[in-house]
Amino acid sequence: MDLGLNGKVALVHGAGGGLGGAMAKALAAEGARVAVAGRTLANVERTVEAIREAGGTAHALQWDLADLSVIEAHFTTIEEKLGPVDVLVNNTGGPPPTTAAGQSPDLWAKSFQQMVLSVIAITDRALPGMRARKWGRIITSTSSGVVSPIPNLGISNALRLSLVGWSKTLAREVARDGVTANIVLPGRIATDRITFLDEQKAKREGRAVEEVAAESNAAIPMGRYGDPTEYGDVVAFLASTRASYLTGSVIRVDGGLIASI
16 A cells, blocks of 8 residues: 655654654655654664665654754754655653652643643644645654553653643644644553563562563553554554544554553
């Protein structure tokens, strides 16, 4: 199936990590020219190298989402190196594990700027061009915690859920301009972030991390963690011309983990 992404320009954030890297690689495999952004340049460059070795086109950007002042400069670079952004994949890092109660206002504010305000500001920069060209894709990666809150991820659950309301509202505003806006959320995908969360849970509960991971696997109907490539492939479809009538949705990639409808 031709996804119609050949020659499109995609910007993927958090692309030095497992999920972000997988999304960037999946888009590049379909012919998109990918701006690979992340806070740690060495990690971003590894993703770029993998894309180029596979015959794709990519450009690395060291980008701290908490710094809103760099947005315009980065977009200018992308437009000069690759062209105007057609596909925007919003993917932020998660805050530290916390309870919902008892966190400082400073931590809430810092997390809000990095996880929510940055996404909104970056999208607002990309949207005018998309609307003018009558084609665009806004894909925001969140967490299964927006459907079923995850214990000890209070800040993440709250702030990522705000992005769902924003995306759903945005989808209605831009639909007639040929722009779609969707949320995609991972269940337990085998990334460094999941390993970290398993380790933290094991530490809190005084158990072996292998025991915690086995328990998590047992709760998934498929009996395993997802592979990042499986997540990336779903995002590539959402970005495609084939998904032109799919907007305002929340797509779960969770192996059946979330029991609610």
